[in-house]
Amino acid sequence: MSRLDHTFFRRDVLEVAPALLGKRLVRRYDDGREESFLITETEAYRGEEDLACHASKGKTPRTATMYLPGGVLYIYLIYGMYWMMNIVTGTEEDPQAVLIRGIEGFDGPGKLTRRLSIDKSFNAEDLVTSSRIWLEETGLLPSYTTSPRIGVDYAGEKWKNMPWRFKVK
């Protein structure tokens, strides 16, 4: 199977987020067991100007990962108990990321990371070279719907209404 490389990730997040739908997320565990799921739902967070994006407050120890070149994971803890898995996109010093909200059978960003045993140790993991998590091409181009992002009402009228949530029909 062909693994997605840097050219796929180093594009604008608004191209990559919908393009991730139907791609295969592969997880290889320490015991050699391997399993994979198709991605079903994503959300785009785009640059310091996007008030819903963590990088809107500038570069901090936590958000520094988002400033890396596209193709690495940005992992953070929310509400004290759920790890969120994001894929960094775009070029270096342009903070963008795609939140993975759903995979086959597991809707919800907190549920899928728990299912795949993803935690802080995956922060800045390179999807192009990692031996424990990566993405593969499937040739699928699922039709999808767009809608506003979840849980970002604090971001103000303009940004909370951006239709940057992408979900397979």
Add this chain to the structure above:
DNA sequence: GTAACGATCCTC
């Protein structure tokens, strides 16, 4: 130090 706040999920 200290306090407030979440890109959530589950149970009532």
Add this chain to the structure above:
DNA sequence: AGGATCGTTACA
């Protein structure tokens, strides 16, 4: 509608 639960951040 509300609680769990803690890293990150800003500010004193």
